[in-house]
Amino acid sequence: EIVLTQSPDFQSVTPKEKVTITCRASQSIGSSLHWYQQKPDQSPKVLIKYVSQSISGVPSRFSGSGSGTDFTLTINSLEAEDAAAYYCHQSSSFPITFGQGTRLEIK
Amino acid sequence: EVQLVESGGGLIEPGGSLRLSCAVSGFTFSGYEMNWVRQAPGKGLEWVSYISRSGSIMYYANSVKGRFTISRDNAENSLYMQMNSLRAEDTAVYYCARQEGGYYDSWGQGTLVTVSA
Numbered sequence: 001e002i003v004l005t006q007s008p009d010f011q012s013v014t015p016k017e018k019v020t021i022t023c024r025a026s027q028s029i030g031s032s033l034h035w036y037q038q039k040p041d042q043s044p045k046v047l048i049k050y051v052s053q054s055i056s057g058v059p060s061r062f063s064g065s066g067s068g069t070d071f072t073l074t075i076n077s078l079e080a081e082d083a084a085a086y087y088c089h090q091s092s093s094f095p096i097t098f099g100q101g102t103r104l105e106i107k
Numbered sequence: 108e109v110q111l112v113e114s115g116g117g118l119i120e121p122g123g124s125l126r127l128s129c130a131v132s133g134f135t136f137s138g139y140e141m142n143w144v145r146q147a148p149g150k151g152l153e154w155v156s157y158i159s160r161s162g163s164i165m166y167y168a169n170s171v172k173g174r175f176t177i178s179r180d181n182a183e184n185s186l187y188m189q190m191n192s193l194r195a196e197d198t199a200v201y202y203c204a205r206q207e208g209g210y211y212d213s214w215g216q217g218t219l220v221t222v223s224a
Contacts (some may be wrong), residue, residue: 001169025205033205034210036152043214044144044152048210067117091209094166096154 002005003024004088014107021102022090032092035064035073039084047086057074069102073100080106109133109213111203116218117122123193123222129203137161137181140206145199146217148172155201156188161216171197193222 003026013019023033031051036044046055048064051071061076075082083106088099109208115127116194127143143155154178157166176189186203200219 032209036211038152043209043216045214046210046212055212085151089152089210094157095168096157096166098152098154098169 001095002029002090002093002097004090004097004099006088006102007055008102009100010103012105012107015078015080017078019078019082021073021075021086022097023066023071023073025069025071025090029092030091031067032049032090033066033071034089034091035062036087036089037082037084038087051068059103075104078104078106079082083107088096109205111205111213111215113201113203113215113218116220118202118221118223119193120224121194121222124189124191125220127188127190127191127201127218127220131184131186131203131205134205135182136179141179141186142204142206142211143177143179143198144202144204144211144214145185146202147196147199150199153199158186162175190220193220195222198222 005024007022033051035048037047038044047062052064063074065072085101085103087101110132112130142157158177162179171218174192179189192206200217202217203215205213
């Protein structure tokens, strides 16, 4: 099973700050890495597909990078509406796995 | 508009069974692979099961293998999860998720399953 480890688990940030969330895979997963946002009491929503590909309708302040085992989600100029949990997800092999999540609090 | 609507959750005693359903609309159901993903209260996302477009290929998380069975009815535009021998640790919101390539592009609102005596 491929284990995805996110850091940090929690971050308290101020609006307009730049945020970086990392996701490390226990083995190489190529580009089969995706990012989701989940706001309280809502279903998850995909933000970034295949490491760095944008999703229609997602603000351009969200971007992704990385390869192999190390990946990053970057949120430029954080907004209050970005308060949420963020999860990475690998589709390289079964069983499918998610990172444990990173909760962002807006100060 | 793409819609996925789960149903069938509820309170069940340990050892009991439940069948979850996911009714879809707004897209050609038979053209998509589907998944169930769950989230225990206050916890993260856990993938549960996958089914291919035709329903001939299924995969399961180790935590549910042998107890849960995923299925689909393409004529009825519905996805199912038969859950047997339920345990307290199966308590979670269960989401159905449409798979586009490798990622999940649409999710339902979830249905809560509570396993408790």
